[in-house]
Amino acid sequence: MRPGRFSKAAIVTMALTNRPATGQAAGTERCLRLRVAGKRICADEIAAFELVDAKGGDLPPFTAGSHIDVHLPTGPTRQYSLCNDPRERHRYRIGVLREVAGRGGSAYMHDRVEVGDTIEASFPLNAFPLEESAPFSLLLAGGIGVTPILSMAHRLTALGLDFTFHYCARSASRMAFRPELEASAFAPRMRFHLDDGPGDQRLDLAGLLSRRPPGAHLYACGPAGFLDAVIAAARPAWPSEAVHREYFVNAMRSAATGDRPFTVRLASDGRVFAIAPGRSIVEVLGENGIDVPVSCEEGICGTCVTRVVSGVPDHRDLVLTEKQHAAGTLITPCCSRALSDELELDL
Numbered sequence: 001m002r003p004g005r006f007s008k009a010a011i012v013t014m015a016l017t018n019r020p021a022t023g024q025a026a027g028t029e030r031c032l033r034l035r036v037a038g039k040r041i042c043a044d045e046i047a048a049f050e051l052v053d054a055k056g057g058d059l060p061p062f063t064a065g066s067h068i069d070v071h072l073p074t075g076p077t078r079q080y081s082l083c084n085d086p087r088e089r090h091r092y093r094i095g096v097l098r099e100v101a102g103r104g105g106s107a108y109m110h111d112r113v114e115v116g117d118t119i120e121a122s123f124p125l126n127a128f129p130l131e132e133s134a135p136f137s138l139l140l141a142g143g144i145g146v147t148p149i150l151s152m153a154h155r156l157t158a159l160g161l162d163f164t165f166h167y168c169a170r171s172a173s174r175m176a177f178r179p180e181l182e183a184s185a186f187a188p189r190m191r192f193h194l195d196d197g198p199g200d201q202r203l204d205l206a207g208l209l210s211r212r213p214p215g216a217h218l219y220a221c222g223p224a225g226f227l228d229a230v231i232a233a234a235r236p237a238w239p240s241e242a243v244h245r246e247y248f249v250n251a252m253r254s255a256a257t258g259d260r261p262f263t264v265r266l267a268s269d270g271r272v273f274a275i276a277p278g279r280s281i282v283e284v285l286g287e288n289g290i291d292v293p294v295s296c297e298e299g300i301c302g303t304c305v306t307r308v309v310s311g312v313p314d315h316r317d318l319v320l321t322e323k324q325h326a327a328g329t330l331i332t333p334c335c336s337r338a339l340s341d342e343l344e345l346d347l
Contacts, residue, residue: 031071032059036117037091043169043176045098046144047110050091054118058089062124064155065148065219065246068092069122069295069303070109077295078105081147081221081246082124083177085154092124095176097144122295127302127319128246130155134217137163138208140230142222146176148246149221157186168193168203168226205233212237221246240322247300247318262338266290266347267309281333281345290347292333299335306333311343 038050053059067081080094099106113119130137130152137156141149146167156163165186169175171194181190193203209218209230218238220230227245234243259277264285266272273284282292282304295303299317308331315325317332324330333345 031120031122032068034059034092034119034121036113036115036119039113039115042095043178044171044173046174046176047096047098048176049094049096049109049113051094051119051121052091059092060123061089062086062092063126064130064152065128066124066126066151067128067148067301068094068124069301070094070105071120071122072105072108074104074108076105078109079295079301081128081151083147083150085158086151087154087158095144095147125295125301125303127300128219128221128244130219131217131244132159132161134215135162136213136216137161138216138218139163139165140203140218140220140222141165141167142220142226143169143174144176145220145222145226145246147221149219150177150181152219153184153186153189157184163189164191165189166191166193166203166208168195168222170195172197205229209233210237212242217242217244219244245318259337262340263342264338265342265344267344268347272342275337280335281331281337281343285333285347292347294334297334299332302332304332304334305330307346309344309346311338312340313337313343314339 033054034051035054036049037052038048040048042048062082064086065081067079069077069079071077080096082092083095084091084093096106096109098110128148132155137152139149139152149165149167153163153165163186167175167181167190172178175192175194178192181187184190193201195202218230218234220227220243224247227247231243231245261274261276264273264275264281273288275281275284282294282297285292292304292306295301300319302319305320308329313328313331314337315331316336319332320330331343331345
C-alpha cells in the first residue's frame with residue numbers, strides 16, 4: 001500500500017479511534033472554518049462551491065473519494081464529496097444538488113450560502129477510497145455522483161494509471177462540470193451518456209461489465225437505482241472486493257419494516273438502554289448523554305461505526321462490506337438494529 005493510502009478497514013479503524021471519548025459533548029471535535037470563495041450554477045439545480053481556509057492558509061490534504069461534513073447554522077450536518085484534484089491545498093470544491101424532497105440542507109446551501117460567507121466543516125473523511133495499486137480503474141458516475149469520481153480521475157491522471165470514465169445524466173442541462181471535463185487532461189478517457197440522447201450513446205452496462213480486465217477495480221457513485229443496476233450487471237464477472245460504490249441515500253433503511261425492541265449494553269460501565277421500534281441506537285444513547293459521532297444518519301458515511309462486543313447486529317447500512325456484515329463485529333448505530341435481544345457495544 002502506498003504512503004498516504006488507507007484501506008476501507010483502516011478508515012473504519014480511524015473512525016473508531018479518533019472519536020470523542022464516551023460522554024464528551026457533541027461539537028467539541030476539531031472543525032474547519034471555510035470561506036466561500038466562489039459559487040456558480042453548473043447545471044440545472046446543481047451549485048458548485050469553492051471553499052478556502054478562512055484565514056488564508058493551506059487546507060488539510062485529502063485523498064480521492066473524500067468528503068467533508070458541512071455544519072449548517074440551522075442545525076443539520078450534510079456530506080459533500082470533494083471533486084477537485086487532491087494535490088490542491090488551497091481550496092476544496094463541492095457540488096450540491098438541490099433535493100426537492102430533502103431535509104433542507106441543500107436548499108440552504110443554494111439559497112442562503114453566498115460568496116464571502118464562512119461555514120464550518122469537518123476535516124476530510126474517506127469512506128470511498130481509491131485502490132491506487134490497480135492496473136486499471138473503471139469510473140461510473142450518475143448525476144451528482146460525478147463529484148467523488150471527478151476527484152478520482154484527477155488522481156489517476158496524476159499517477160499515470162489507466163482508466164475510463166463514464167458519466168451519465170438525464171439530459172445535457174443536468175450534466176455538471178461538462179466543459180471542465182471536456183477540457184481536462186483526461187478528456188480522451190471520458191464517455192458521456194444522456195438518457196434523452198440518441199440510443200447509440202446510452203450506457204450499455206451489461207456489455208461494459210460483462211468482462212473484468214485483469215486486476216481492475218470499479219467505482220460507481222450516483223442515485224440508488226443507478227448503483228443497483230451497476231452492482232447487478234457487475235456481479236457475474238467482478239468480485240465484490242473489486243466493486244466500490246457510494247450511495248447518497250440509504251433506501252434500504254427507509255424501506256425497513258418490522259422493527260423489534262432490543263437492549264444495548266455499554267461495555268465501559270454495564271449500563272443498559274432499551275431501543276424501542278422506530279428509535280435508533282444513536283438517538284437513545286444521545287438522550288442519555290452518550291455521544292456517538294454521526295453525520296449522515298443513514299448508514300452511508302461510516303462516521304458512527306462502532307465495535308460490537310456481543311450480540312447479533314441487524315445491518316441496515318451501505319458502508320460496511322459484505323465480509324464485515326458477516327463478521328458481525330461492527331455496526332452503524334445510526335440506522336442498524338439487533339437480531340439478538342441485546343447488543344453489547346464498545347462504548
